[in-house]
Amino acid sequence: MPFPRTLLSLALGLCAPLTVLAADHEFQINPGPLASTLLSISEQSGEAISFDPQLVAPLQAPAVRGRLSNEQAIDAALQGSGLVARPGTHGILVEPAPAANTPLSTSDLPPAAALAVVTVTSEHRSEDLQRTPLAISAFDSQRLEQTQVKSVRDLAGQVPNLGLGRNSIGHSTQTYSIRGIGESDPIQEAAVAVYADDLYIPRAIGSMVDFNDVERVEVLRGPQGTLYGRNSSAGAIRILTSDPSQETRARYELELGNYSARNARLLVSGPLVDDTLYASFSAMDLQRDGTVRNKTLGRDGNDIDSQAYRGKLRWAPTDSRWDVQLTLSGAFDHGESSSYTPFDANGRYDKFTTQLSWVPHNRLDQGSSVLRAIYQIDDHLSFKSVSAWSAFNQRVNSENSGAAAFIQRSYILYKQNYATQELQLNGDYDRFNFSTGLFFFHERFMAERDSLTRNIAQNRIVGNGLYSTTRTDSAAIYSQGNYKLTDKLSLTAGLRFTHERKGFTFANYDITTDRQPNGLRFSADENQTWNSWTPKLGLEYVWTDKLMQYASVSQGFKAGGYDNRATAAASAQTAFDPETVTTWETGIKGEFFNGRLRSNLALFYNDYKDLQASAYAPSIGNFYARINAGGAHTYGAELENQWAATDALQLTLNLGYLEAFYERFANAGGPGVDADDNRMPYSPRWTASTAASYRLPVNLPGELSFNTDLQYQARSTTNALNQPIYELPEQFFWNANLRYITADGHWSAGLGVKNILDRAYPQTVIYSASSGARAYGLNDPRTVLLSLSYEL
Numbered sequence: 191m192p193f194p195r196t197l198l199s200l201a202l203g204l205c206a207p208l209t210v211l212a213a214d215h216e217f218q219i220n221p222g223p224l225a226s227t228l229l230s231i232s233e234q235s236g237e238a239i240s241f242d243p244q245l246v247a248p249l250q251a252p253a254v255r256g257r258l259s260n261e262q263a264i265d266a267a268l269q270g271s272g273l274v275a276r277p278g279t280h281g282i283l284v285e286p287a288p289a290a291n292t293p294l295s296t297s298d299l300p301p302a303a304a305l306a307v308v309t310v311t312s313e314h315r316s317e318d319l320q321r322t323p324l325a326i327s328a329f330d331s332q333r334l335e336q337t338q339v340k341s342v343r344d345l346a347g348q349v350p351n352l353g354l355g356r357n358s359i360g361h362s363t364q365t366y367s368i369r370g371i372g373e374s375d376p377i378q379e380a381a382v383a384v385y386a387d388d389l390y391i392p393r394a395i396g397s398m399v400d401f402n403d404v405e406r407v408e409v410l411r412g413p414q415g416t417l418y419g420r421n422s423s424a425g426a427i428r429i430l431t432s433d434p435s436q437e438t439r440a441r442y443e444l445e446l447g448n449y450s451a452r453n454a455r456l457l458v459s460g461p462l463v464d465d466t467l468y469a470s471f472s473a474m475d476l477q478r479d480g481t482v483r484n485k486t487l488g489r490d491g492n493d494i495d496s497q498a499y500r501g502k503l504r505w506a507p508t509d510s511r512w513d514v515q516l517t518l519s520g521a522f523d524h525g526e527s528s529s530y531t532p533f534d535a536n537g538r539y540d541k542f543t544t545q546l547s548w549v550p551h552n553r554l555d556q557g558s559s560v561l562r563a564i565y566q567i568d569d570h571l572s573f574k575s576v577s578a579w580s581a582f583n584q585r586v587n588s589e590n591s592g593a594a595a596f597i598q599r600s601y602i603l604y605k606q607n608y609a610t611q612e613l614q615l616n617g618d619y620d621r622f623n624f625s626t627g628l629f630f631f632h633e634r635f636m637a638e639r640d641s642l643t644r645n646i647a648q649n650r651i652v653g654n655g656l657y658s659t660t661r662t663d664s665a666a667i668y669s670q671g672n673y674k675l676t677d678k679l680s681l682t683a684g685l686r687f688t689h690e691r692k693g694f695t696f697a698n699y700d701i702t703t704d705r706q707p708n709g710l711r712f713s714a715d716e717n718q719t720w721n722s723w724t725p726k727l728g729l730e731y732v733w734t735d736k737l738m739q740y741a742s743v744s745q746g747f748k749a750g751g752y753d754n755r756a757t758a759a760a761s762a763q764t765a766f767d768p769e770t771v772t773t774w775e776t777g778i779k780g781e782f783f784n785g786r787l788r789s790n791l792a793l794f795y796n797d798y799k800d801l802q803a804s805a806y807a808p809s810i811g812n813f814y815a816r817i818n819a820g821g822a823h824t825y826g827a828e829l830e831n832q833w834a835a836t837d838a839l840q841l842t843l844n845l846g847y848l849e850a851f852y853e854r855f856a857n858a859g860g861p862g863v864d865a866d867d868n869r870m871p872y873s874p875r876w877t878a879s880t881a882a883s884y885r886l887p888v889n890l891p892g893e894l895s896f897n898t899d900l901q902y903q904a905r906s907t908t909n910a911l912n913q914p915i916y917e918l919p920e921q922f923f924w925n926a927n928l929r930y931i932t933a934d935g936h937w938s939a940g941l942g943v944k945n946i947l948d949r950a951y952p953q954t955v956i957y958s959a960s961s962g963a964r965a966y967g968l969n970d971p972r973t974v975l976l977s978l979s980y981e982l
Contacts, residue, residue: 901924
């Protein structure tokens with residue numbers, strides 16, 4: 191979509207006839223503990239509310255009902271409590287009221303406001319992050335803004351032991367790993383489940399979501415099968431956007447930057463029928479010229495040309511127990527596929543350049559619909575149904591070598607359509623809460639790949655065509671509950687049963703250099719069924735109101751399947767089995783210094799069986815195939831710290847330590863070439879990040895803040911054999927941004943810089959002795975963005 195046309199359409203959207211209302215919300219909160227009421231107000235209004243849990247623990251709040259402003263709702267909750275609310279740096283601060291007739295001087299105030307309470311819904315109910323017995327990192331909209339996280343890929347370096355490649359075959363494709371386990375093949379099913387709102391995304395293709403009006407992002411580490419739909423053996427990433435409500439909102443943002451970057455984001459949201467029917471529409475257009483210079487063709491590659499649209503229609507009458515929402519979305523990625531950078535025999539390369547003699551191509555079109563219905567049975571029990579459908583069509587022409595000479599060119603077509611149905615019954619009682627669900631998944635995935643490869647030994651071009659269709663039907667029932675054995679000790683237990691059936695058709699052809707079939711080499715028509723039970727058991731102990739510890743053991747399951755890159759009949763005709771993991775984990779979450787310091791520590795050990803990988807497979811033939819390679823184990827620690835040093839300065843420090851080794855991996859590099867005891871790919875021993883957010887003391891109306899973060903990743907490898915040519919060096923990135931918000935909160939302007947030092951590090955390694963391909967996929971160079979936004 192041309193950028194001027196996008197600006198025009200978005201500007202017209204801003205002029206839509208919306209009634210500008212005060213920022214009121216419809217609250218229907220029953221009487222209960224004051225802490226729970228404040229959390230509910232924070233969640234419904236999007237306003238961060240900080241309070242001392244020990245201070246409010248014994249207090250009860252009256253009902254908070256009606257259309258109220260945030261201030262009115264908080265005042266109603268605090269009525270008779272002896273507490274008051276005042277603005278803080280990071281939201282609203284709740285504290286004891288000053289003594290009557292005593293003026294409150296600056297010296298009476300605490301040196302820093304307590305950190306805002308972070309509300310998450312990772313266990314299908316709203317709860318304080320610090321009371322959730324999971325290793326979970328959460329980013330609210332304010333933190334996303336501070337750290338310049340505007341897409342899933344921008345989470346790279348922000349979360350301990352989360353692996354996110356900073357380079358991929360296309361802008362909208364992203365592979366993931368958590369604690370050393372993931373899936374590097376984008377057309378295989380992922381080990382990390384990604385959810386955009388309630389939509390499950392089964393593969394790396396289309397899972398790189400750009401953010402617009404995102405309310406919160408949650409990264410859950412460890413198996414999540416007793417809580418979520420499918421294939422979350424390593425963990426899950428949840429992206430939650432704002433739902434329309436009685437509050438009328440409109441926002442427009444424009445960004446301009448180097449490499450001719452020009453981005454626009456639009457949101458309009460509000461009531462169609464007061465207190466009954468609400469709607470929202472968001473649009474996003476991202477454009478950027480290429481960042482890799484093609485020395486052969488005299489042009490730039492690796493551009494971005496991406497658009498996304500989302501509409502929501504929500505029916506939630508204030509006098510009804512129903513809340514029903516339909517979401518329709520579309521995303522279009524028409525930028526080029528990646529241009530890789532060649533390297534020589536000593537690993538030297540000319541950063542941000544390529545020598546390709548042709549232009550790689552990518553075109554991804556995808557759409558989805560989600561119907562979510564929630565029925566509040568009573569004050570404690572609710573029913574939820576999520577019906578979803580999604581499809582994409584992607585055409586890719588790629589050349590991985592980065593060289594001017596013809597080495598290997600692939601012409602690819604991927605098509606996917608799938609439907610899911612999830613039914614949940616959720617209960618939240620004084621001493622017991624639970625979530626029970628049914629999940630159904632049906633998918634058809636088609637992959638067509640024509641490859642033309644230069645064979646050095648034979649000095650000719652060899653053509654090969656791979657055409658496959660995978661059909662998946664999966665059904666699961668899961669349940670997890672938590673029971674308070676005492677006021678301090680709780681027991682968590684969960685169980686999941688999964689039934690999975692896959693059908694697979696495959697054909698491998700010789701093709702001519704003009705990509706015409708030249709004879710069928712082999713074919714397959716197979717199906718296989720698997721069943722799996724995966725449990726979870728855990729204990730949580732609340733030492734004090736500000737210190738909680740948990741321990742758990744759980745199992746995860748990643749579905750089996752077939753090799754859709756098969757080079758021999760036996761490989762295509764033989765299924766690989768599911769991959770399973772048993773995880774032992776303990777963690778402690780604490781707040782100190784009156785809530786100004788938040789520190790969370792997790793320790794884990796993962797034992798993997800039947801690990802899925804590609805290796806030489808003598809059991810089915812003398813060739814490489816996707817098989818169950820054997821076992822592996824990973825263990826490590828994760829530390830997350832957040833400190834409100836002063837009312838104007840907030841600091842964070844995150845640290846990840848990871849050991850990840852194969853226990854047994856026979857024939858990983860050929861007959862008798864094993865990878866036993868080798869380090870697993872994409873598993874750096876150390877990851878670390880630190881950030882600072884400072885409100886500058888300048889005499890201006892409004893607020894001026896400076897934010898900066900540093901990210902470090904130790905060296906790692908991309909290959910199970912740990913050969914030097916596949917090594918990724920240690921990496922260091924520095925980012926910063928300056929942001930100004932007017933006193934009325936309507937206008938904001940920012941200047942952001944990523945990769946300030948303009949570092950170029952290999953993220954992927956392409957190497958083939960037979961074809962001569964040697965290339966790196968690099969991270970983006972230094973990028974600068976100037977932004978301006980207006981929000982009602």
